[in-house]
Every structure is written in C-alpha cells, then in structure tokens.
Amino acid sequence: MIVFDLCCAAGDHRFEAWFASGDSFSEQQARGLIACPVCGDSAVRKAAMAPRVGAKSNQMPAVAVKSTGAPVNGEPSPDLVRKVIAEIAVKQAEMLPQSRWVGRDFADAARAMHEGRVTEDLIHGQASPEEAQGLRDDGIAAMPLLVPIAPPDAIN
Known part of the structure; x- marks a missing residue:
C-alpha cells in the first residue's frame, strides 16, 4: 500500500488517499474514480509531500499536549479526532x-x-x-x- 497527498483543482483542497500502487493511483485518476471529499471535484492531482520515514521505535519523541487535547505542534490528538468524528456521526x-x-x-x-x-x-x-x-x-x-x-x- 502507498499513501499520497492529493489536491483537487476546484478548491485546492488537500486530502490523503491510499492505493495498492502508484499504477493503481494513475489508473483510478485516468478513469475519474478519485474525487475530493470536500467538494466532489474529480480533477485530482498528487500534491507535494515529504517522504514518511518512521523514526526508530526506541527514539520516538514525546509529544507535548495542550489541555485542549491538541499537541503543541497544532495537530489534533487521535483522541480529539475520534471525539469530533463521533460527535459528527x-x-x-x-x-x-x-x-x-x-x-x-x-x-x-x-x-x-x-x-x-x-x-x-x-x-x-x-x-x-x-x-x-x-x-x-x-x-x-x-x-x-x-x-x-x-x-x-x-x-x-
């Protein structure tokens, strides 16, 4: 499996999607099967992204968390994301x-x-x-x- 950061042409919305391979992405893109989850636009392209290289398990940095549940770096915590999705549901x-x-x-x-x-x-x-x-x-x-x-x- 491979994950790509994607971007739609209509609203420049960024989102992430998983594919079996790069060829699978290209095939689905050509057939118009990939659509932006925000606006539904099927004119989707790969967005610039940094490679995801995992740290060694014995060297994972501790994440500082604010009292709101959001880490200091601005990313929401997994617990906060689960809570928001549950509330939406x-x-x-x-x-x-x-x-x-x-x-x-x-x-x-x-x-x-x-x-x-x-x-x-x-x-x-x-x-x-x-x-x-x-x-x-x-x-x-x-x-x-x-x-x-x-x-x-x-x-x-």
Whole structure:
C-alpha cells in the first residue's frame, strides 16, 4: 500500500488517499474514480509531500499536549479526532430521519427544491461528482455526508 497527498483543482483542497500502487493511483485518476471529499471535484492531482520515514521505535519523541487535547505542534490528538468524528456521526444520525432519501435522484430533487417546485426542507441521496459540481456551478447548496451511510434499499 502507498499513501499520497492529493489536491483537487476546484478548491485546492488537500486530502490523503491510499492505493495498492502508484499504477493503481494513475489508473483510478485516468478513469475519474478519485474525487475530493470536500467538494466532489474529480480533477485530482498528487500534491507535494515529504517522504514518511518512521523514526526508530526506541527514539520516538514525546509529544507535548495542550489541555485542549491538541499537541503543541497544532495537530489534533487521535483522541480529539475520534471525539469530533463521533460527535459528527451522532448529529448526522439525528438529522437523517428528518430528511427524505431520494437515492440517485438527488441532483434533480435539489434543483426542484432550489427552483421552488418542491417545498421539502431536507433530502439526502447520491450524486456523481459531475452532478455535484453542476449543483455548485448553479449556486445550489449541497454537501457530502461526512460519515458514510448505507442506502435504505441496501440494508438487510
């Protein structure tokens, strides 16, 4: 496995992704299978990154941690990251029952709401990166769910 720092062209968002090999990354990139988790842009490139060379296990430096749970170097602690992700998952689970699953019709349903043809408050569903970009281009607010969910029709 290999990890690459990636960057999207639309918003210059940086993110990390794991691949079986460099060739696997190139193949997936060429097929448009890699998308920015922030904006959905599939125009993704490798970002500049420093090589990851691990220190010897008997020479690992101690990490100073602030009372907030964040290390002094500005990186959040693993415990803080787990706590934030758990809080996001709880809020998302509270919101989903208040919205309607529209499946693959998400882009059309979002446009109908934006144009006033439908008076729903919340929907959730699936959109391709191209559909998501089209919504953004038209000024229609939509964002990916931060915690993946199984579509209702895929649950046993």
